[in-house]
Amino acid sequence: MITRTVNVKFPKNLSASPVALLVQKASRYDSIIYIESGERKVNAKSIMGMMSITLDEGDELMIKCDGSDEGDAIDTVEKFLTGAEA
Numbered sequence: 001m002i003t004r005t006v007n008v009k010f011p012k013n014l015s016a017s018p019v020a021l022l023v024q025k026a027s028r029y030d031s032i033i034y035i036e037s038g039e040r041k042v043n044a045k046s047i048m049g050m051m052s053i054t055l056d057e058g059d060e061l062m063i064k065c066d067g068s069d070e071g072d073a074i075d076t077v078e079k080f081l082t083g084a085e086a
Helices: 018-026 047-051 070-081
Strands: 002-007 032-037 040-043 060-066
Touching: 002 070, 018 047, 018 070, 032 070, 040 047, 060 070
Parallel strands: none
Antiparallel strands: 002 060, 032 040, 032 060
8 A cells, every 4th residue: 555645736637537537547556545635535437436535736636556567656636636747
């Protein structure tokens, strides 16, 4: 299991919902991916779960990945949440 803490920063040119894009990116991986915000822990592959937390600029979130492709999965989610990749 890999865990990282990130500060949310989305690129200005996002044309779609950040939550929908994050779910699409997370769903590409076999690993289990969780996002923690405060006391809430949700499956990053669940659109309903992800809609239940806020993803605002500057928020601090924890990403947890566990599985065969956890390294790639956490890198992708971190890059998206920090604005390094849309």
